[in-house]
Amino acid sequence: MKDPIEAFRKFLADKNQKLTPQRQVVLRIFMDRHDHMTPEELHQLGREMDPGLGLATVYRTLKLLEEAGLARELRLGDGVARYEYDFGREHHDHIICTACKRNIEVLDPRIETLQEALARRHGFELTGHKMILYGLCQACREDGE
Amino acid sequence: MKDPIEAFRKFLADKNQKLTPQRQVVLRIFMDRHDHMTPEELHQLGREMDPGLGLATVYRTLKLLEEAGLARELRLGDGVARYEYDFGREHHDHIICTACKRNIEVLDPRIETLQEALARRHGFELTGHKMILYGLCQACREDGE
DNA sequence: GTGCCTGCAAATTTTTTGCACGTCG
DNA sequence: CGACGTGCAAAAAATTTGCAGGCAC
Numbered sequence: 001m002k003d004p005i006e007a008f009r010k011f012l013a014d015k016n017q018k019l020t021p022q023r024q025v026v027l028r029i030f031m032d033r034h035d036h037m038t039p040e041e042l043h044q045l046g047r048e049m050d051p052g053l054g055l056a057t058v059y060r061t062l063k064l065l066e067e068a069g070l071a072r073e074l075r076l077g078d079g080v081a082r083y084e085y086d087f088g089r090e091h092h093d094h095i096i097c098t099a100c101k102r103n104i105e106v107l108d109p110r111i112e113t114l115q116e117a118l119a120r121r122h123g124f125e126l127t128g129h130k131m132i133l134y135g136l137c138q139a140c141r142e143d144g145e
Numbered sequence: 146m147k148d149p150i151e152a153f154r155k156f157l158a159d160k161n162q163k164l165t166p167q168r169q170v171v172l173r174i175f176m177d178r179h180d181h182m183t184p185e186e187l188h189q190l191g192r193e194m195d196p197g198l199g200l201a202t203v204y205r206t207l208k209l210l211e212e213a214g215l216a217r218e219l220r221l222g223d224g225v226a227r228y229e230y231d232f233g234r235e236h237h238d239h240i241i242c243t244a245c246k247r248n249i250e251v252l253d254p255r256i257e258t259l260q261e262a263l264a265r266r267h268g269f270e271l272t273g274h275k276m277i278l279y280g281l282c283q284a285c286r287e288d289g290e
Numbered sequence: 291g292t293g294c295c296t297g298c299a300a301a302t303t304t305t306t307t308g309c310a311c312g313t314c315g
Numbered sequence: 316c317g318a319c320g321t322g323c324a325a326a327a328a329a330t331t332t333g334c335a336g337g338c339a340c
Contacts, residue, residue, distance in 0.1 A: 163314090183304095184304085184305085185304090200305095201305090201306075201307085204304095204305065204306075205306095224303075224304075225303095225304080226304080226305090
């Protein structure tokens with residue numbers, strides 16, 4: 001399966017639900033802009049394509065996209081939920097600069113392996129994880145000096 | 146510094162603030178019960194010692210305890226914030242069972258080391274991290290079969 | 291028609307803030 | 316007095332829910 005739209009349609013069909021225009025709009029935004037976006041931001045962007053789009057629908061669709069494995073919820077520490085597109089992408093975690101809030105995506109396969117082992121050692125079968133590193137980026141370290 | 150109460154007093158004094166009875170109550174609860182607690186739960190418990198204690202004060206105190214490094218905010222995936230006591234304890238992360246919600250504390254020094262290296266490789270100076278593993282515990286796996 | 295979907299507004303939930311009063315040096 | 320601290324209630328922010336109407340089989 002390489003088409004996210006078809007993947008979403010299939011996911012919905014399996015639950016007797018439909019890929020409505022509104023749901024497509026939200027998915028399309030993710031496909032166009034691979035950003036981290038809050039529901040509010042998605043709603044704004046969505047209204048450009050469908051002015052009647054309701055915020056509640058965005059929330060409802062985000063839940064569905066998450067269940068479908070097409071989007072991932074991200075909490076970077078401020079109280080706001082963000083979502084990122086997660087289709088056909090390699091898994092990754094995040095580092096966020098505590099000063100300028102800039103964040104980048106990172107991955108270390110050795111950490112992933114150790115997480116797996118750590119869980120197993122405690123009798124768990126690992127199904128997922130969230131890891132966020134906090135630090136100071138180079139620019140902010142230099143500013144601080 | 147081995148007395149959390151004195152540590153908190155000192156932290157507050159450095160900001161020209163005081164260790165009031167209310168603040169002590171919240172800290173004491175943490176010292177007595179090393180649980181993960183929501184602000185609401187802490188408020189309930191706090192009222193047993195000081196019936197007039199306000200929820201807003203609990204929130205304000207939690208912020209202070211966190212700044213002081215005596216408590217740590219924990220978000221396990223439901224919308225609720227939890228806090229855990231974090232004085233004189235070794236750092237640890239968490240695994241939570243997605244079925245029964247039970248969670249345990251875990252630590253792998255090798256992961257910690259790799260996180261440090263990973264951050265540095267991206268130009269960051271690591272100051273902290275949050276890692277939560279999600280999985281199925283043994284009991285729930287057996288139930289599921 | 292039946293069941294899924296939607297937008298809207300109202301309701302919930304979680305957290306923060308404004309304010310008047312109290313306290314302590 | 317002056318700064319800090321508190322409880323309360325109101326406010327704010329984020330998310331969920333109820334509902335009447337609409338659409339597609």
